[in-house]
Amino acid sequence: MMPSPAWPALSFAEATARLTAPGSPFAVSEAVIRGVPTRIWAAAPPTLREVFLAGRRHGEATFLVYEDDRASFEAFARAVLALSADLIRGGLRPGDRVAIAMRNLPEWPVAFFATLLAGAIAAPLNAWWTGPELEYGLIDSGATVAILDPERFDRIAERRQACPALARILLARGTEPGAESLEGIIGPVSAWASLPPGELPEVPLAPEDLATLFYTSGTTGRSKGAMGTHRNGACAVMAHPYSAARAALRRGEPVPVPDPRAPQKVMLVSVPFFHVTGCFATLVSALSRGSRLVLMRRWEIARALDLIERERCTSAGGVPTIAWQLLDGREAGTHDLSSLEAVTYGGAPAPAELARRLRAAFPHAAPATGWGMTETSGTFTHHMGEEYLNRPDSCGPPLPVCEARIVDPEGRALPPGEIGELQVKGPNVVVGYWNRPAETAAAFRDGWLATGDLARMDEEGFITIVDRARDMLIRGGENIYCCEVENALHEHPAVVDAAVVAIPHPTLGEEPGAVVALARGQDTSEEELKAFVAARLAAFKVPVRILFYDEILPRNPSGKILKSELRKLF
Template identity: 65%
Template sequence: MTLPPGWPAMAFAEAEARLTAPGSPFAVETRMIRGVPTRIWTHAPPTLRDLFLRGRSHGARTFLVYRDERASFEGFARAAITLAHHLIALGVRKGDRVAIAMRNLPEWPVCTYGALLAGAVATPLNAWWTGPELAYALAHSGARVLIADGERLARLTPHLSDCPALEAVIATRQEGTEAPPLPALIGATGDWDALPDRPLPDIALDPEDDATLFYTSGTTGRPKGVVGTHRAAATTVMAYPYSAARTALRKGETPRAPDPAAPQRASLLVIPLFHVTACHASLGSALYGGHRLVMMHRWDPAAALDLIDAEGCTGAGGVPTIAWQLAEAARAAGRALPTLDSVTYGGAPAAADLVRTLGDAFPNVVPATGWGMTETSATFTHHQGEDYIAHPDSCGPPLPVCEARIRDPQGRDLPPGAVGEFCVRGPNVVRGYWNDPEATAETFREGWLHTGDVARMDADGFVTIVDRIKDMLIRGGENIHCIEVENVLFAHPDVIDAVVLPIPHPTLGEEPGAVVTLAAGSTATPEAIRAFAAGHLAAFKVPVRVRIWDGMLPRNAAGKILRQSLRQAFEDAAAPPPS
């Protein structure tokens, strides 16, 4: 991909000023939020109930597609309202947590918005977790109701006695369980349009009320509950349309106005809805724009090509891994996917060469990327098209309602180009961590979220992530906290020292590797240690390689492991990037 002659036709600052001026669809104003002057989108939905109502306005258009199941926006809305009234009848009150533990299914959005309309805090649980991991978050959140699919319920059942606050369990896609089945309450997917047209529950919701409780890895290795407000979640829906409008101005074109008569856009949804990227950026954007979401049962590049063709998908993506594999599969099969015009990804570092790879595979595609985290309710920085081509190593500039600073260890702002900690604030930043005032005070300081990422930012605001301060690695968009894996390795009877390090991977970004020291006389093999870890961790957290170290691992005077000196152990594991 190359930049067109005469680009840019408009300076970045001028484009942003025009788009955010009063009267514009992307107008920005300032409000006080938790005592901090905060820029907000004037026309963004103030709460997720408002976003829900906007989604319902798309009526009979198809909203959700899963295998041979289809649901309209109206059917989805009736099912969510029906479930909300049932939750209220169960005793759920405003602020209670309702946990959702299931893979991507049409019921997932219904359960989430049913909880929200009941005034509850929707609490998605990671469907990849083991039974004890799921039970920990269920107990930690104090959820009163759990809605789970068969596979998650089977994992959880032996541990439900460890969740004293839990009062009711609702099951879906599960036969033979004692839990009440969700279809008995809302019917099968294809029957949602025939549900009674019931009124919304009469529950007052404020933009700053708690709305979501997502779990992410914490500094101790235990997941932390991240509490997001209605405004934080709803803010995200403005990111993509704003970025597209800015791209048009930068090219010298007039941004497209919404056209209700235009063909419906459709996005392939492959990333899990228990992540904020899928829940807020994908699901929320589909509700806002009336887009169709095509859900995959399990990621498979060849099957994805068929689904994109069959459904006429215009968008795809998720994490860089997905974009790499989709492009490679299309190129190998000789399929250009003519309906596909956008591939967007984030959640993990993306190689600069990915832009070229997408251009080679999909001539009609506009590549896009951004940066966000659970604590920013998904998208915080974003760019696409020519700006991305011009800055292929960048995750883009912050959105106009978002502020960013690069700071040194003393908290002083650094000039453009300098490297320091990436600190952010905005209406999409969450209010803190659930029942963890110490972690909240450490991460949210004087109105700023300290991300733990090391970055630099140029004069136009384009951000490039350089490294991570936090001891965490990201495998294909999944956060893995090294200390959690190390604690499991230490539980092996023959392991007396252990460290987990990232191994570079061409499409996943990085994978976990482990270096361990064994007790004298031990005959444990790397394979045996991996098998032990697999019995205690979700599969994506298990080290892909284990190296046995002769002697204790090197440490500094303070007793901290010298990780950098151990990276040599995995240098031969790094594979070359795809050609």
Template identity: 60%
Template sequence: MTDTASTVPPWPAMSIAQATALLTASGSLLEIVDAEIDGRPHRVWKNAPPTLMHSFMAGRAHGEKTFLVYGDERVSYEAFARATLALAADLQARGVKPGDRVAVAMRNLPEWPVAFFAGALVGAIVTPLNAWWSGSELAYGLKDSGSVVALLDIERLERIGPALNDLPDLRHILVSRGEPSAADPRVARLETVIGESATWAALPPGDMPAVPLNPDDAATIFYTSGTTGSPKGALGTHRNAGCSVMAGVFSICRSALRRGEAPPTLDPTAPQKSGLVSIPFFHTTGCNAVLIPALVTGQKLVCQRRFDAEEALGLIERERITMIGGVPTVAIQILQHPKRDEYDLSSLETVAYGGAAAPTDLVRQIEQATPAKAGSGWGMTETSATHTHHLGEDYLNRPDSCGPAIPVGRMKIVDPNGHELPTGQVGELLAYGPNIVREYWNKPEATAETFVDGWVHTGDLARLDDEGFCFIVDRAKDIIIRGGENIYCQEIEAVLFDHPAVAEAALVAKPDPVMGEVPVAFISLAPGETVDAATLTALVASRFAAFKVPTEVIITADPLPRNAAGKVVKPELKAWLTARAAE
């Protein structure tokens, strides 16, 4: 009788350093070479798509394979390419020049990647805007970026409404999936340019715009919420956008080598991989770590109108989904769904997530309940999504880590004076690499504070172990991450302060088993004033997207706890929430 246990190779079969050296050696797909970017030395992927044009061309090579699925709509790679080139020609006819900003604000429709790549191919700086934002927030993004064209779905157009009159830079608005209710000479239907998705395959083949693109040209502005002030636009380059294409392939190959297996190869004749898209394309993760890698490698992307766990289970079965990516909330809701066992999940190979804290037991639950390997990573808008990642046994053995840096990236931990700390000590995490964005759009002071000598100050508190695995222990920045969506406290507190009954307001994170965190507001009343929680909740809801609205408002007549500097001591408020939950 064969002892099957003895045939399983010991794990790890090789060290992180050994696996990295093998995968990135000269002549390999994942080869790394030296390059200079902005006068600084970097290591870069030799075979990464140098520009978004190259990513687009790689995608078109997949021909009649299915690229996008949305409800009953199915779009091939070739149909997507034809629609993109038709829209690119139209943008040029409207006077869009290299360096102009072209905004995209819509849900994950098939039109989203068409709009994104059409803008990129004509040399514009594509500016994805958060489709969950309120009208005033969307108007801020359009005005701050100075966008000359906006590509919107009908919901985003109606949400902006009267604010359009305050956007003098905006010359053209192309709207999909509906008839505009208000007359505006700048507005036209996107369908008059490219038609509906079912007709894209019948469009002319199109011509590539004669616009030279270089790896370090500005390509995107993704908005990120910080702890103070308004959202900042992170100016990314074409090179930034190509980094995650290689990072995902590398992580899968390294995991196989560590397991003692041969790394998988990109076989064009193999069954098509397919991903369930549960994260918006307007996020740097949804675009740079999901959309662009899928385009280059020929995956099928299945998009939901909005995430629904049972619908997702049905799509996994129907579309033979091999990969689920997004925030931990998605995996949690799928695992916890009472009808999970009624669906065939045998096609799943990978369930990966990031963007929010994940329960340390989630990786074990995934690997026990599904055939998939679980993966986790860390990144931010300023790192163009993925900067660390690990998968399978590496994640199982370090469930509280987000993995080591991608091999073209570096990390270090520093003290408040900027001095590098030894392995194992906690300090601020700094990141470096060809994936780091150039600057914040039109914000030189914030740029100088955050980007120093090529290193981005993340504001996260972390430690590194002796193999380079990163452990995020807290966030120095005052950000609440609800289901992967950033909420910065000061803007919510400022609105609460607008109510005359409010003397003090503090927003803190409350742990949540599904969303990761939810915002809770603490309110101290002004003397002699009264207000109820529903009124304050409605006040915030009238100004901001729903995900930013506090799930609970706690009102007290007593002052909030403050330190000697006069700042509210939020850890005390969080401790009070913890104690109450334990009662």
């Protein structure tokens, strides 16, 4: 895709009006959701079951690739229906929770859609969590079934007795006492195509039925389950096609029309499915559109370059770190990366220079970025191509079904250009937090979600995130709430005071650093404290540097630690 010298051929407002008009594939209408009038996509699938059925219509085209495993859309559908039927026979009822904790294996999307078709609620747990963190997720969700890979099983095996609701564990790619073999139900990936066609469960599903519990860290240090509906998740299938259509119109090109004879789109997937970006923006969207997903066991640039060349991947990305490494791989010239049509990223701050370098290195690939959070079911704002290059500091405008406003501390709307808290509304905003009525009431009011992000918005609605009001940092796309790490540090008997701040990193965006004060007469080392935290929290949350302060950490008159002063120490 080469930049148009006449860009823009249409204004942002003109392109939006044309695309969202009645009769358009992206027409916008209105529905009353939980008593609040809300914009919706007129043509969006009503539930994730329709997304599953749309995927099955892609038949024998390849859907999932993982190392030597390959599964077609039809083979995937048969595995989903076989597992869903087994879950129902095993006593799973609508509204029950099924925890899914595994790396990006082909079995992950099978477990996810099998759960939804049974009318249950999928509770994806962070596969990087430690045993205590996984135990918390199982207990908090009240999961009656857990579908795990061997590594996650090892972490919770000794903790099963602490999870009284957990009646059944299905183990992918392994056998262990106390767990049923998932292969015993659906077979290995190579055998999915030989399974019976299966029948769709006769379970009624509605757009506002709960479908997912994605866990997001909270300011109290405990993860919260964000209650997502079928409508929330199904909105994802509209986001990227709409953004691509708007970008085309503004370049003066016709809106892309799906061509069943065109080569299949192929996505290299390194974003975990247990994040809303990996699940909704990637998995759900690809299933609906008929794209192939090439799954990586873990992100490794050498392996990524091999897969892009071998599978002729048309898109790749994740967090900005990955985009930087793709640039390095392109400059090395060891692989044919000419198939790439898009390099997308989000989840962490990205400098404007990244977009410019991507355009120079991949002239036919559109750089793209956006903003979203667990509570918005992923993508809320998005822009790509010339729109992004024209505003590289912005995360883009809200999707046309989404509304945003910037407010002051009293909740009053601020004019364009002013910085305040970003509040959002739309059909992809979740219901609230699982079993947390007080925190739900504080964050969700009259359909609006208080994001805790500080931002500004220009006259056309393009949003720029400038800071985070909540005490959180983002390391390579992973949210780290400082208080959670501080709580772990405070558990050490030598620590009397602790604060965690963000240390800038050129590719990860930020890393956690800690400043601690020790109790009188106590002694410890940086390495000991790191090991202490690592035994309690996931590895990505462990501070990369820990500094020692000779006295109680500096505070303002109200007693809050002056983190701005502590950042200077790094």
